[in-house]
Amino acid sequence: MEFPSKPLTQLLGSNGPVHALTYSSSPSTYILTGSSDRSIRLYNPSHPSSSSSSNPLAPPKPTQLIQTYTAHGYEILSLTVSADNATFASCGGDRSVFLWDVTTAQTLRRFGGNQGHTARINDVTFAGENNSLLISGSFDASVRIWDVKAGNMKPVMVLDEARDSVSCVLASESEEGVIWAGSTDGRVRAYDLRMGRVRTDVLGAPVTSLQRTRDGKGVLVGTLDSCVRLMDRGSGGCLRSYKAEGWRNEEFRVRSCFGGNERWVVCGNEEVKGDDGEVVVWDTLMGDVVERITVEGSKVEGKKKIGRDGKEKEKRNVISCVAWKENGRGDQWCCAGTDGIVTVFGPP
Amino acid sequence: MSGKRSRATYEADLQAQQSPFVTFGTPLPPLDPDVRDDGSYVPVWKQEVRDERGLKRLHGAFTGGFSAGYYNTVGSKEGWTPSTFVSSRTNRKKDGPKTAQQRPEDFMDEEDIADAEEGRRVETTQGFAGLGSTEDDAVRRGAFIDLFRVDGETVGVKLLRKMGWKEGQGIGPKVRRKARLDGVEDNAAEMHLFAPEDTSMISFVKKNDHKGLGFDGETKLSSLQGTGSDDVKSEDEEEDGRLSLAPKPTKKKKVKVGGIGIGILNDTGSDDEDPYEIGPRISYNRVIGGDKKKKKPISGAVNPLLKSKPIFISKKTAMAKAAAGFRKCHDGRLPLDGFILSSIDEFSSVLQSATNYAPPKIPEGWKSSKQPRAGTQQAAFLSTSDAAKASKLDPKSRASILGEAALPGKSVFDFLSPAARNKIAAASGKDNLPAALGEVPEGYSMTEEERQKEFLSQIPKVDKYTADAALSRGASGFMPYGEDEAKRNRYRAYLENQAGISPTLPEKPPRVSRIDWLKELKEFANCAQIFKPMSGMMATRFTSSSTAPKLASDAPDSSSLLSKPAPKPEDPAEQAAKLGMYGPMTRSTKDWYPTRLLCKRFNVKPPAHVQPGATEHDEEASIGPKNSAPDLVSKSALDDMMKESFDQQNRGRATPVEVEVEKPKEVAVVVVDKERNEALEGKRAGEAVFKAIFGDDSDDD
Known part of the structure; x- marks a missing residue:
């Protein structure tokens, strides 16, 4: 099976960098994007792109952009979709986790308030049996676990072992009962419910990305030392580390993921210049670079030429998030980055 | 006829037949059901009283009315209801049909109506703004005077009457003079005896304003007594009015000069009237229907025939009359022979005497016998303070002049240094400060x-x-x-x-x-x-x-x-991580207490130390502090920390040895499998296990 490197379509609409990207659950028909323009967009990548229509009298074709979810007051940093595709949760700068109804585009619950996070929430994920829990990791160095079913706004539990911002959280299959939390303090903490133990693995560099293998025995950890590691859950050892010449990850929260039935590890590259971004693909087992895929960026010149630091802005399209269809099993994947365009790739 | 007929049959008969009971003469016409004027008997309860206008009037006892009693409710069971009353419950007043508006006339009897008719005249309102009438002013002013005026005749008047005095006459012996007809003395007429002319009382008007004596103020449009409407008065009339010592507006009478080009406006009959003069002189017709104008009051005994006779008074004579000084004193008499009535008011003349009568001129060459002494006036006046300023003496010299003993103390300036003195001088701006001597007091002299x-x-x-x-x-x-x-x-x-x-x-x-x-x-x-x-x-x-x-x-x-604080001793785990030695070195494990609810939601059996089998106290102790966000360091948390630090110390001491010994071998990939002992499997190559873990599903299929 060849790596699906053909760009199928581009999903437009975001008015800023896309921070969160996810496929919907099981059939993975839809793509949800969370952008820094405070809205979440629901796309159907299989629809033709809207611009191609030449006949104005033709009936309106279904567009790629299906729904826009706007309730957030800050940028959106993470998204998670429930298994039944009826709800999804989002989080971001506004210190609460929003639980959305997909069809009505209304928030069902907002987890926050007095007992909630006191800083921006970096990551959120569904967990537990029937997605009855939401786990959120925040800049306030805590992980909060929310009960979706209960009516009260108190978190089920607060995990405050982290010494620094919690950048990513991960939950195992419900029977396994493990919660991972990666933190900027360079540690991944695995909370084992069965054993009642927490295992802390020191990575050394701030952790920005967590993905687990499907069998739950390995965890793919992205850190800010330009390295993605496949860690063994049992022993804490490093099974494989993924590095590449000309690939760098030192400042952005670049998310990596498995693809093609965990055959590949896919991650965006910081070491890019100009409009186009780059995604680097490693072979999971061998650890060598299989593909370097250039992601076409937008050619629109940004308005701001000078950055906040007073220096001239160097245009860079860093692919910060990648998502694989059907949780790594499908033949399609997409990526998005600082220019806000989601590019969908498929088999040639 | 058997018995009494019923009322109905009787009435029917009345209308049907022509007065069946009439035997002689012409019978009255048959009854009209609406009109009942035949004097036939009508029971009281059928009687209705209506006035000339057909209105049912239930009052007016003096015009033959009666009370609105039982009968006048006209049989209605509800009794009398005011016609204007409408229950607002269901139908609102505004919705209902308009009831006839009742006019004031409906409540007036004939007399009242007659009075009203009489009073009907179209008239402008009294204080018509366009004309600015001040008519009311006099009324207003006189309001209190009227209050206290003796009504009726006083005793004096009665006595005078008895003595033959008549109202309008003066008091005193009769005067022989020519008859004055309408203000013009007829030279041809003979002399008659007339009652002396009435002299009006001098009334002193209280001065209750703050204006100066003799100040006329802004002249009003109308005089105190003058009325706006009929103010064309003759001289006599004016004199008839009560004389007042209060300043009176002087009427300007323009002397007209006839000449070429006199306009139509000037050609009116009355020479005295200025056609352009508006205000009180204008006499609009303000009444329609009433009398056009009040007749000029006629003074004295006047022949009614003469009244209508047109009399021409030439302008010349009128002028001459005015110029001749036939002005009378306030008592109505001519001034004494040889006197001319002063044209200036007494009071004002007093006031203005200073200007009117210049002081007598001093004859030339006159010298006063009182000569001012020479010399005293020569020296310029010098105030005490100026004199003091001019003096060049200082207190000391003054004391010596005065022969005083010198004061024992010394001035501040005696002790000041010249620099300090200059500073004071600069600050105060005075140059004439005493000179600084720079003395040093005795006790303070220093080596x-x-x-x-x-x-x-x-x-x-x-x-x-x-x-x-x-x-x-x-x-x-x-x-x-x-x-x-x-x-x-x-x-x-x-x-x-x-x-x-x-x-x-x-x-x-x-x-x-x-x-x-x-x-x-x-x-x-x-x-x-x-x-x-x-x-x-x-x-x-x-x-x-x-x-x-x-x-x-x-x-x-x-x-x-x-110096900076010494760098923290690096965590051995981090060191190991830096070296890439992931595994037991970088891993630490400690107890964690998931809440029961969390375990339930994960569908996981809670760990032993969170098991419900544990005592209630234990459970609380274990869950409590972890359950919620830690805001206080509880005792258990403290214990944990102590334990942790102790562990760390122990491990820190133990691990370095391990690192040296074991690690090089451990770098090889460690594969974990649940079924196998990790320690035993450590050295095995992980290829097969990799396959098992990451193997492609599709390959298996």
């Missing part, structure tokens, strides 16, 4: 040594520590007064002196006064306080734990004060 000592004592002190710190700071780079090398040297010398390094003070530069030098030294002292290094000031307050024992044990040198 040169003492003076030096005193001067030195004034040099500001900086404690040795600060001076040291400032010096060291200067040595390390920064020293103030970079722009002035000499000053910087002085500063350094000062600091060295204060630090006890050198005994000499900085040299006093030439041409600098002692005071300026002291000032500079003070500045240095302040400077040293400010520019001493931060550590000097802050280090006394904050001590880092690592340097604290150092400070206590040995003398702090400046470099140690500035």
